[in-house]
Amino acid sequence: PRRIARYLPLLILPAxxxxxxxxxxxxxxxxxxxxxxxxxxxxxxxxxxxIYLVDAGDRYSPxxxxxxxxxxxxxxxxxxxxxxxxxxxMADLLExxxxxxxxxxxxxxxxxxxxxxxxxxxxxxxxxxxxxxxSAGDAIQLSENVSMKVLHPTxxxxxxxxxxxxxxxxxxxxxxxxxxxxxxxxxxxPESIGDIDILKEAPMIMLSAGFGDIIG
Numbered sequence: 001p002r003r004i005a006r007y008l009p010l011l012i013l014p015a016x017x018x019x020x021x022x023x024x025x026x027x028x029x030x031x032x033x034x035x036x037x038x039x040x041x042x043x044x045x046x047x048x049x050x051i052y053l054v055d056a057g058d059r060y061s062p063x064x065x066x067x068x069x070x071x072x073x074x075x076x077x078x079x080x081x082x083x084x085x086x087x088x089x090m091a092d093l094l095e096x097x098x099x100x101x102x103x104x105x106x107x108x109x110x111x112x113x114x115x116x117x118x119x120x121x122x123x124x125x126x127x128x129x130x131x132x133x134x135s136a137g138d139a140i141q142l143s144e145n146v147s148m149k150v151l152h153p154t155x156x157x158x159x160x161x162x163x164x165x166x167x168x169x170x171x172x173x174x175x176x177x178x179x180x181x182x183x184x185x186x187x188x189x190p191e192s193i194g195d196i197d198i199l200k201e202a203p204m205i206m207l208s209a210g211f212g213d214i215i216g
Contacts, residue, residue, distance in 0.1 A: 030146050030173040034200065037061040040085040041182065043200065045171065047146035053077040053099070054169065054180050054200075056089030059116070064092035074099040075142070078169060080182030081105060081162040082113040082121075090120040098127055106135035106155045107165035134167065146173045151193070152184060170196075 033044045035057065042057035044066065051072045056063050056079070067074065077099045080086050093099075102124055113121070124131065134140075135155035140148045152168035159165045166182035170193075178198040 030143075030176075032171075032178055032198065033066075035062050035066060037063070037089070040089065041080070041200075042089055043180065045142065045146075047142035047173070048144060050075045050143045052142055052148075053093075055080055055086040055182070056093055058085045059088045059091055061089040061092075063089045064096050067093060068096040073097065076101040076103055076140070078103045078148070078167065078180075079108075080169075080180070081166040082108055082111055082117050083162060083183070084114055084116050086182065087113075087117045087120050090124065094120075094123055094127065098129060100129070102129055102131045103134050103140070103167075104131060105150075105153050105165060105167035106133045107153045107158055107162070108133060110158050110165070111162040142171070146171065148172075 029046075030048065031046045033046075035042045035044065037057035040057035040061050041055040042061050042063045043054040044063075045052040045054065051067075051070065051074050053063065053067075053074060053076075056077060074093075074097050077090070077093075079090075079102060082104075121131075134150045136150055136152055138150040142148055149170045149172065150167060151170055153159070153165040163183040164185060166184040168182065168184055169180040171178040171180070176197045177195065178200070179193065179196045180200045
């Protein structure tokens with residue numbers, strides 16, 4: 001659809017090997033790194049001094065190795081929907097760190113997860129990591145100047161599949177906006193999307209971008 005297609009030329013870069021991704025050499029600013037996780041999704045957000053993840057990829061994705069080399073605590077992980085290629089990287093991640101909070105869409109429990117996904121959630125609960133549900137209209141302040149808005153799904157309205165009910169997130173830092181669409185198809189995407197500087201669209205577009213006072 002024309003509405004989605006017009007965002008594609010914006011800052012779309014080739015997939016970049018992990019060894020060439022951003023080196024955090026400043027204490028200010030914001031960066032987004034999309035890891036090369038094959039067909040899986042995993043993004044690392046550095047919001048000033050704080051680190052967040054959007055999805056964790058599948059088992060054996062590079063997220064655990066990448067995070068363990070950063071020497072930062074993980075403030076939170078946004079899991080867009082209960083599919084293995086977005087969740088099961090948590091199994092390895094939990095071996096190296098314990099995020100302070102897990103965010104899932106309000107529709108999460110509406111779709112029976114695979115055993116591998118259920119196992120990851122069970123492990124999160126065993127570690128007493130809070131799990132918070134989010135729906136359209138909710139907002140999380142990632143740091144002093146970086147916020148995350150939830151655009152989809154809407155509470156009480158369920159789609160035909162977990163993909164359709166993927167959590168769509170819009171991150172804002174100053175005048176810059178990044179949109180994370182997970183696996184939501186174009187026909188299920190929110191209508192009220194404004195100007196976007198960085199787009200992660202389904203099924204997979206690899207981006208690596210830094211904005212603000214960041215060197216990489």
